Amino acid sequence: MIVNFGPGGVTDLMARALASGMEKDLGQPVVVQNRPGALGTLGPAYVSKQAPDGYTLGTVSASVVTTTPHLMNVAVKPEDLIQVAGFGKNRYGIVVKQDSPLKTIDDLVQSAKGEKSVLFGSPSTPNSLIFFDLGRKTGGKFELVSYKAGPTGPQRYPLLPNVPTAAESGIKDFAVRHYVGIFGPPGLPDEIADKLNDEINKILQEPQVKAAFEAQGDMATAVDRQTFAKTVATDARNWGALAQQMNLAAN
Numbered sequence: 001m002i003v004n005f006g007p008g009g010v011t012d013l014m015a016r017a018l019a020s021g022m023e024k025d026l027g028q029p030v031v032v033q034n035r036p037g038a039l040g041t042l043g044p045a046y047v048s049k050q051a052p053d054g055y056t057l058g059t060v061s062a063s064v065v066t067t068t069p070h071l072m073n074v075a076v077k078p079e080d081l082i083q084v085a086g087f088g089k090n091r092y093g094i095v096v097k098q099d100s101p102l103k104t105i106d107d108l109v110q111s112a113k114g115e116k117s118v119l120f121g122s123p124s125t126p127n128s129l130i131f132f133d134l135g136r137k138t139g140g141k142f143e144l145v146s147y148k149a150g151p152t153g154p155q156r157y158p159l160l161p162n163v164p165t166a167a168e169s170g171i172k173d174f175a176v177r178h179y180v181g182i183f184g185p186p187g188l189p190d191e192i193a194d195k196l197n198d199e200i201n202k203i204l205q206e207p208q209v210k211a212a213f214e215a216q217g218d219m220a221t222a223v224d225r226q227t228f229a230k231t232v233a234t235d236a237r238n239w240g241a242l243a244q245q246m247n248l249a250a251n
Contacts, residue, residue: 001182002058004043006036010216011180014088015059017212018182021203038074040064044183045076052187054196057084060183066235067129070243072250078236081183084193085200086228089219090178092130093163105169112140121145129239132246138171158214177235179221181228197225 001019005011012034019030035043040061047058058081065078094105102108112118112135120142122128131142156165182200184193201222203209213220223231243249 001030001032002043002047002056003032003034004036004040004059004061004064005034007034010090010218011040011059011061013216014180014213014218017209018087018200018203020212021206021209022199025199025203039068039072041068041074041076044081045074047183048076048080048185050185052082052185052189052192054184054188054192057182057184057196060181062177062179062181062232062235063127065183065232067239067243069236070240070249078232080186082186082188082193083225083229083232084182084184084188085197085225086179086181086221086223086231087200087204088180088213089221090180091217091219092178093160105164105166105171109134109138109140109171112138112142117141117143119143119145129242129246129248132248133242134166134171136242136245137173177231179231181232193225 001015003012003015012032016032019032022030035046037043041064044058044060044064047056050056060081064076065081068074069077094108096102096108102111108118118140120128120131122131122144128144131144134140135142156163156168182196184196201224204220204222210220240249
């Protein structure tokens, strides 16, 4: 299993929890290898060149196949991979320093509508699109401050039950979903991909795997191949349109 980010990160920990469950269920080792780089595209690019026998798979975070290809020229495109399974969702949120006068997302938006832009930190351009989308929908001005390394999803974060979602705060159609999936090389037969999907979905129901995901704020999420493919295609269209509107699209 090729992980497209470095050891110890969210994607890596989710992948290792899944691999551990698969090892126990399949009765054979599932070796995890990290191949980070180029906004998470090097690992999938490597997978796309492997034999389509089901023995080499890769984790691919949503941004790699829905956002990054619109922003820069990358070594792998969504059509270079076979979607096997979605297996985890990440939670997004907006935080400020403890003594900030901005206490709600409405405070943030109203401040961004003032004379000066609101500065925000983000580790990568795909994540930055979230704030650009917020600005587009509210009329606020947000300016990125890049770094090396209230919830914006549709449900409240269980560990922060008193923090409202963006929708609950009056901002409609602003629910960010970010997920991680398992992809295989081109030519992977449907029979093998379907069997792997069934196996992965089974593992995701196991209590210890769910607990490992929840421990870092993620959700183990079983989904069939058709639904996963539709989700990826829809998000790719939406983020691509936003990149075009914000003049961020690659030439």
